[in-house]
Amino acid sequence: MGVRELAEILADAADGVFPPADGSVTVVAQPSAREAGVVAFAAHAVVFTDEDPAWVRDTLAADPGDPLSAPLCPPFLTAFAARTGRTVNNIDLLSVADRLPGEPPLALAEARHREHPRVVRALRYREDVRVFTADGGVLVLGRGVAGRWECAVEVDPHAQGRGLGRALATAARHLLPAGTAVWAQQAPGNAPSVRAFQAAGYRPVGAEALLVPGRP
Structure with missing residues (x-):
């Protein structure tokens, strides 16, 4: 995927058009200072953050578990929270x-x-x-x-x-x-x-x- 904004990805998902189910992770900029997090679709995750995308990918690669579920698993979310000084809210069905x-x-x-x-x-x-x-x-x-x-x-x-x-x-x-x-x-x-x-x-x-x- 090329450089995209989270709003565009969400608008496509609302229309039934999803990122490729290829096991990859897309990193996009935060829409605002208030919002950072992870949206997981079928076999594709979108991480929205102003942190270095290389840090996101390296941290996910260090997880020995299932790479498809890693973006929403405790090791990555805990590291993400520590890196950004934020608190993880509930993992919700969207x-x-x-x-x-x-x-x-x-x-x-x-x-x-x-x-x-x-x-x-x-x-x-x-x-x-x-x-x-x-x-x-x-x-x-x-x-x-x-x-x-x-x-x-x-x-x-x-x-x-x-x-x-x-x-x-x-x-x-x-x-x-x-x-x-x-x-x-x-x-x-x-x-x-x-x-x-x-x-x-x-x-x-x-x-x-x-x-x-x-x-x-």
């Missing part, structure tokens, strides 16, 4: 869905408060954050990694098991600007969240680990 026309499938009210834990987290990692509430749930929409639209949902315990998570994830698709897609990260162990987003039409495209500024 999924994407296209915009849908029309109104969302449930009544939403746009909120102005910023105290909800989901909102507090979103403001750390996203710009242009908007918050919507429904009876029993919260939808957060904003621009995250490489400017992509991202959403997260939260369902109150008393409202779980009724399809509200799926409805909120679907609603995010109706709130996008024309011609855009929305991305979502789910912890692989959170099976209800994974099922809700896939039921809402989000397509799994890979896995992602973000390194955020500062140590715990």
Whole structure:
């Protein structure tokens, strides 16, 4: 692959066009000072960092494990965090869905408060954050990694098991600007969240680990 930007790689993935599944690693510049990390597709990883690409490749080559999984394994992520002075967030399933026309499938009210834990987290990692509430749930929409639209949902315990998570994830698709897609990260162990987003039409495209500024 030639020199590319992360935003371009993600846009292609949203359209179903992925880097070659040849076991290689692409290193691209960070989209901003806030964002460094790894996106792993099928047999191809993209590391976005302002560190020397030679350091990335040498560190990966030193891992005696499976080279296909090395970019998301603890040895590399630990070295990456130590090198950059960052903290590794969760390794998430990365999924994407296209915009849908029309109104969302449930009544939403746009909120102005910023105290909800989901909102507090979103403001750390996203710009242009908007918050919507429904009876029993919260939808957060904003621009995250490489400017992509991202959403997260939260369902109150008393409202779980009724399809509200799926409805909120679907609603995010109706709130996008024309011609855009929305991305979502789910912890692989959170099976209800994974099922809700896939039921809402989000397509799994890979896995992602973000390194955020500062140590715990």
